[in-house]
Amino acid sequence: xxxxxxxxxxxxxxxxxxxxxxxxxxxxxxxxxxxxxxxxxxxxxxxxxxxxxxxxxxxxxxxxxxxxxxxxxxxxxxxxxxxxxxxxxxxxxxxxxxxxxxxxxxxxxxxxxxxxxxxxxxxxxxxxxxxxxxxxxxxxxxxxxxxxxxxxxxxxxxxxx
Numbered sequence: 001x002x003x004x005x006x007x008x009x010x011x012x013x014x015x016x017x018x019x020x021x022x023x024x025x026x027x028x029x030x031x032x033x034x035x036x037x038x039x040x041x042x043x044x045x046x047x048x049x050x051x052x053x054x055x056x057x058x059x060x061x062x063x064x065x066x067x068x069x070x071x072x073x074x075x076x077x078x079x080x081x082x083x084x085x086x087x088x089x090x091x092x093x094x095x096x097x098x099x100x101x102x103x104x105x106x107x108x109x110x111x112x113x114x115x116x117x118x119x120x121x122x123x124x125x126x127x128x129x130x131x132x133x134x135x136x137x138x139x140x141x142x143x144x145x146x147x148x149x150x151x152x153x154x155x156x157x158x159x160x161x
Contacts, residue, residue, distance in 0.1 A: 007048070007056050010041055010093070017089055023062040033079045035062075036072040037086055041093060043073055 005013065014034055015021055022035040042048045042056070050066035057064040080086045120126070132140050 007042055007046070008060070010046075011038055011060070013092075014038055014089065017092060018085075023057065023060045025062060033083055033086055034089070036076045036079055037090060039069050039072045040076045040090070043069065045093065 011022055014037065018034055020031055020034045022031065022038050024031050039053060042053045043050070048056070050069050053069045054064045054066045080090070129140075
């Protein structure tokens, strides 16, 4: 399965494959091992930061801090050697290595911001302002400020744009 899944989708896939909820508050070895697998996937394959992994688990009801994640990644190879099923489940996942999850999230954020900005700029008044010659910007600003003040006087509109 070639995936570029979000962290929650990875957790859901592990649960789908194994039947184990990695967010369950328990110390049962089977749950801990698959939780460690998810830590491993998030850190090593998606490039998430230690604290972001801990925050992700907290958001999903499992109290974890970054030191737990670090310890888990140090001991994961030992668990994988003793539990062959871990390696098998890990092999179900392949990843595109070009962007870590933090960069993907930043890219999505910037695309969303761009789309909102583009929507705001697709406005008749904005298009009209773009037609004002550069040498007339200062004069236009004074006129616009006066128009805004007239709105305040006429309509008792205190919102200043």
